[in-house]
Amino acid sequence: MDVKAFLIDEESTMIEAMELLDKVAKKVLFVxxxxxxxxxxxxxxxxxxxLKKGHLDAKVKDIANYKPKFLYEEKKLKAKEYMRKNSIEALPILNREKDIVSVVLWNDEEITPERKMQVPVVIMAGGLGTRLYPxxxxxxxxxxxxxxxxxxxxIINRFNIYGNKRFFLIVNHKKNMIKAYxxxxxxSYDVQYADEELPLGTGGGLSLLKGKINSTFILTNCDILIEEDYEKIYSYHKEEGNLITMVCSLKKVKIPYGVIEINESGKIEKMKEKPEFSFFTNTGMYVVEPKIIEELESNTSIGFPDIIEKYKQAGEKIGVYPISENAWLDMGQIDEMEKMRRRLELDAK
Structure with missing residues (x-):
């Protein structure tokens, strides 16, 4: 069953609502x-x-409750407690745009929209992870x-929600442990592996996938989570006709010191007390056309940012999909890993 089965337009008739309630066999519809x-x-x-009005030609908008119960996505794990407290059998889960993303039922079933994104996902999983030693x-x-x-x-679970079932892991360091896991x-998804014999960088490993991917794909590092709508990112890439779309996060950095600018004569030009700078930074997730794989030299080490620069200089269309700072979780370093852990634990409460 899809979420759409629970939806009814406010202009529908009461009779139509009754018929739909019978069809979904639940006691609630969402208007x-x-x-x-x-x-x-x-x-x-x-x-x-x-019982009160008697007539049967009413519309849904005449009867519905316009102060409905719901929870936002980040509070979904509290749904059962919330439903018990409010004596309800079905609860809509909303995103921040107030679109229904799923419906939680009293029997613990969760009805979600049918996702059909089905885009291959490549995960760079071969690095040594030296910043996370020991x-x-x-x-x-x-x-x-x-x-x-x-x-x-x-990472895989989040992509899987959107219908992605094919994952390619480029592996090297301790690769047998990854495969065994x-x-x-x-x-419910397929995992294939490309074995690096020598480190090929964040881009060179894609050459190992020649002949395996012939459609638009998503490339991501193995130490980040992007909490965004992947369908929107993919659609933006296709609509813009980009060769590569880089997902970039807004970052704000506050310098904890007074910053001094000095002119050519050695005198103070400007003084800024603890200035804050805002900029976009590369998250390590991209939407990519298969041409990139086809044109890579085999077994040649290269970073993916270098690949981007090469095509940019050649006049190819490289795009950026901006996301908020809070939508990017990074565990590349130990302190960032702890932040990610705390964030995910908080979201689960």
Missing amino acids: VKDNRFVAAITDGDIRRWI YTKILPKPLIPIGEIPIIEH FNEIER
Whole structure:
């Protein structure tokens, strides 16, 4: 069952609402106006209307509750407690734009929209992870746990929500541990591996996928989580006709000192007390056309930013998809890893 099965337009009739309630076999529907969630209507609301008003030609907007119960995505794990407290059997889960992203039912079932993105995802999982030493002395970076599962499984699970089922892992350091992990867990997606014999950088490893990917794909590092709508990122890339779209995060950095600018004569030109700078930075996630793989030299080490610069100089269209600072979680260094862990634990509460 899809989320759409629970939706009814506010201009629909009461009879149509009754028929839909029977069809979904639940006691609540979610009312939309111009495709936006605005209200809820239950079998009890209809029953009370009939008993009070008597006539059957009412519209949904005459009966619905325009102060409905709901939770935002980040509070979803509290749904059961919230439903018990408010005596409701189905609860819409909204994103920050107030679109319904799923419906949680009393029996713990979660109804989500059917996602059909189905874009290959390449994960660079072969690095030594030297910045995360001593963790990476024991485990490869992709298997470092963030909560109850490793970072790479968090990444894959998030893509899987959007319908992505094909994952290509470029592996090197402690690669057999990574393969063993995915052989042991239950999963609803396919994982293939490209073995680096020598380190090929964040771009060179893509040459190992020649003949395996012939469509637009997503490339991501194995130490980041992007909390954005991946369908929107992909759609933007296709609409713009980009060869590569780089996902970039806004960053604000406050200098904890007074900054002095000196002129050519050695005198103070300007003084700024603890200035704050804003800029966009590369998150390590990209949407990429297959031409990149086809034209790479085999077994040649190169960073993906160098690949971008090469095509930019050649006049190819390189785009940027901006996201907020809070939408980018990075565990490339130990202090950042702890921030990610705390953030994910907080979101789970």
